[in-house]
Amino acid sequence: MKPPGRRAFSWSGAALRHTVLLATSVLVLLPFVWMVSLSLKSPGEIFQASFSVLPDQWHALENYTAALTAQPLPRFMMNGVIVCGAILILQILVCAPAAYALAKLRFRGREVLFALVLVGLLIPHQVLALPLFILAYQIGILDTYAALIFPFIVSPFGIFLFRQFFKAIPDDLVHAARLDGLSEASIVWRVMVPIAWPAVVAFAIFSVVAHWNDLFWPLIAVRSEELMPPPLGVMAFKNEEAGSDYGPLMAGATLIVAPLVVAFLFAQRWFVDGLSLGAVK
Amino acid sequence: MTFGVVLRDITKSFGPTPVLRGVSLDIAEGEFLTLLGPSGCGKSTLLRIVAGLETQDVGTVSIGGRPVDALRPKQRDVAMVFQSYALYPHMTVGQNLALPLRMRRLSKLQRLPLLGRVLPGTRALAGTIARDVAQTAAALEIDHLLERKPGQLSGGQRQRVAVGRAMVRQPEVFLMDEPLSNLDAKLRVAMRAEIKDLHRRLGVTFVYVTHDQAEAMTLSDRVAVMLEGELLQVARPRDIYADPEDRRVAEFVGSPKINLIEGRVREAGAVDVAGTTFHLDTGLGRGKAVTLGLRPEAFGAAERAGPGVITGAVRLLEHLGSDLYAHVDVPGQQAPLIARLPAEDDAGPANGGTLHLRPRLDHVLLFAPDGRRLRPAQARRIMPLPLREPA
Numbered sequence: 001m002k003p004p005g006r007r008a009f010s011w012s013g014a015a016l017r018h019t020v021l022l023a024t025s026v027l028v029l030l031p032f033v034w035m036v037s038l039s040l041k042s043p044g045e046i047f048q049a050s051f052s053v054l055p056d057q058w059h060a061l062e063n064y065t066a067a068l069t070a071q072p073l074p075r076f077m078m079n080g081v082i083v084c085g086a087i088l089i090l091q092i093l094v095c096a097p098a099a100y101a102l103a104k105l106r107f108r109g110r111e112v113l114f115a116l117v118l119v120g121l122l123i124p125h126q127v128l129a130l131p132l133f134i135l136a137y138q139i140g141i142l143d144t145y146a147a148l149i150f151p152f153i154v155s156p157f158g159i160f161l162f163r164q165f166f167k168a169i170p171d172d173l174v175h176a177a178r179l180d181g182l183s184e185a186s187i188v189w190r191v192m193v194p195i196a197w198p199a200v201v202a203f204a205i206f207s208v209v210a211h212w213n214d215l216f217w218p219l220i221a222v223r224s225e226e227l228m229p230p231p232l233g234v235m236a237f238k239n240e241e242a243g244s245d246y247g248p249l250m251a252g253a254t255l256i257v258a259p260l261v262v263a264f265l266f267a268q269r270w271f272v273d274g275l276s277l278g279a280v281k
Numbered sequence: 282m283t284f285g286v287v288l289r290d291i292t293k294s295f296g297p298t299p300v301l302r303g304v305s306l307d308i309a310e311g312e313f314l315t316l317l318g319p320s321g322c323g324k325s326t327l328l329r330i331v332a333g334l335e336t337q338d339v340g341t342v343s344i345g346g347r348p349v350d351a352l353r354p355k356q357r358d359v360a361m362v363f364q365s366y367a368l369y370p371h372m373t374v375g376q377n378l379a380l381p382l383r384m385r386r387l388s389k390l391q392r393l394p395l396l397g398r399v400l401p402g403t404r405a406l407a408g409t410i411a412r413d414v415a416q417t418a419a420a421l422e423i424d425h426l427l428e429r430k431p432g433q434l435s436g437g438q439r440q441r442v443a444v445g446r447a448m449v450r451q452p453e454v455f456l457m458d459e460p461l462s463n464l465d466a467k468l469r470v471a472m473r474a475e476i477k478d479l480h481r482r483l484g485v486t487f488v489y490v491t492h493d494q495a496e497a498m499t500l501s502d503r504v505a506v507m508l509e510g511e512l513l514q515v516a517r518p519r520d521i522y523a524d525p526e527d528r529r530v531a532e533f534v535g536s537p538k539i540n541l542i543e544g545r546v547r548e549a550g551a552v553d554v555a556g557t558t559f560h561l562d563t564g565l566g567r568g569k570a571v572t573l574g575l576r577p578e579a580f581g582a583a584e585r586a587g588p589g590v591i592t593g594a595v596r597l598l599e600h601l602g603s604d605l606y607a608h609v610d611v612p613g614q615q616a617p618l619i620a621r622l623p624a625e626d627d628a629g630p631a632n633g634g635t636l637h638l639r640p641r642l643d644h645v646l647l648f649a650p651d652g653r654r655l656r657p658a659q660a661r662r663i664m665p666l667p668l669r670e671p672a
Binding site: 170172178179181191197 | 329332334354355359360361367368369380381446
């Protein structure tokens with residue numbers, strides 16, 4: 001008598017799970033769908049009281065042309081690539097050795113330092129905006145790429161993530177590397193980072209998404225249009241005098257998000273590959 | 282005599298816990314020395330200190346006649362095989378073997394991924410490295426595995442690669458930290474023979490750490506028995522077994538364990554033991570306590586009870602084909618005595634029956650209550666070495 005009962009239970013359980021999952025994913029997806037939908041519509045249709053996903057009149061070409069031509073969107077995206085790339089590379093250059101020291105080297109004050117990293121993890125970036133702005137002003141890098149990059153070079157999250165991963169790598173491997181003649185720096189780059197590759201990929205996803213989408217700090221740090229990263233550049237469509245031009249704004253937003261979505265889908269597959277490779281070992 | 286590795290008064294504590302308490306040891310060049318002891322006795326720490334992976338609190342280490350205390354591990358010319366093998370999982374077997382050579386023979390610039398290849402001399406050096414890797418791989422019969430990653434290898438193959446990585450750069454001293462303990466019993470015996478053979482071929486100093494007495498006994502020129510951070514005895518395997526300096530050494534080495542029987546000196550030349558009297562010279566005064574150590578093979582069967590014969594009830598008989606182990610409960614003894622009898626005696630004793638055992642008095646080891654070995658002038662004899670695999 002038990003199997004049918006169990007099956008019935010798992011049926012209702014599965015139904016419940018899927019309902020919850022579907023509801024959440026609809027909630028999460030709705031703004032995206034709306035964004036894409038608006039990017040296809042004419043200004044008149046955008047402000048209609050009724051809502052449909054697909055437009056009555058296709059206005060996509062106009063909106064996307066406007067997004068690409070009215071503002072130097074390719075330039076913004078190039079800025080985004082430069083800034084995000086520089087941030088990611090510098091973050092890894094700083095985080096991996098720091099995490100190695102915290103995970104594998106024995107020195108006085110290590111636990112205190114690690115506690116400070118955890119504290120750093122808790123501080124929201126906005127809290128530091130004013131001191132960072134003053135610092136950037138003092139050293140004269142406001143309104144340059146450097147101003148967009150330097151506040152993010154030290155990532156407590158990256159140090160924490162790498163440290164946890166490195167800690168799981170056996171000490172014997174470090175010992176073997178030392179006996180084989182590797183310097184501490186070589187151990188980081190030739191042994192630890194390659195083994196922790198899934199962590200590096202995961203961190204890269206987090207880092208790039210966060211800084212590609214960041215609006216808050218670029219708004220403070222740069223004025224020149226030729227330095228603006230994508231979200232800040234797109235803000236230009238939100239025009240005080242002429243009112244907001246929602247069609248091209250949404251088209252611009254769609255174009256900005258698209259590379260992230262593509263990159264994430266690509267990296268996600270790779271990420272899972274990396275994880276399962278570790279598991280099979 | 283030249284010394285491969287010389288340790289002087291090595292002391293090490295982890296926090297408040299002392300791990301090594303003043304260990305001094307001379308290891309001859311080309312010798313195979315085993316550090317034998319239970320886990321946690323400090324033997325691995327001592328090996329790591331020799332390698333330079335740990336720093337001693339007090340004491341000095343010399344390798345090949347020069348002090349190496351200030352040298353980093355890579356400058357000490359030692360290679361180590363780890364219990365976990367510690368192969369680089371992201372590199373192929375070939376790359377694992379080549380890495381120590383690349384680090385030593387190529388300059389920093391030459392090791393750079395792209396630039397290095399076009400620098401003068403890199404090609405020739407890379408050629409010698411490839412040749413040495415191939416040679417080592419062939420010697421260990423892993424040449425067909427060079428393209429594989431460690432994750433695709435069996436335990437025994439990984440073990441060979443680990444040995445190969447140590448061997449490839451021809452170090453002055455080989456350090457091995459329980460290299461066989463992750464293998465199954467059959468493979469362990471086979472690899473044991475290979476390591477012995479490797480030592481014979483290379484002729485360099487081997488320092489080998491294990492808790493397995495069979496490995497220690499079969500491989501070593503000398504065995505150093507360690508307990509609680511101290512060296513109890515350093516001697517040839519047969520002397521460790523037959524002529525232990527300390528009760529703890531006698532207890533640790535030998536399987537089944539040595540039988541320890543408490544006795545009391547009745548008069549000069551006579552000891553009261555387990556309800557009988559042995560004619561033994563102890564060198565101790567009347568009424569003193571003494572412990573008799575008897576290996577299982579030191580017993581012979583006797584016809585009937587009498588002086589010099591221990592009588593007890595058979596609790597268990599273990600038939601191992603070649604031998605018969607009888608566990609005998611003796612009045613006044615906490616643990617049963619274990620006696621090794623010829624397998625043909627199968628017909629004799631029976632479970633629950635009475636067994637008379639006559640210890641061979643020239644095989645008796647005497648220990649003082651503090652564990653020290655007692656050597657009265659006449660009693661000192663060394664028995665022949667009956668080494669065997671623990672079942």
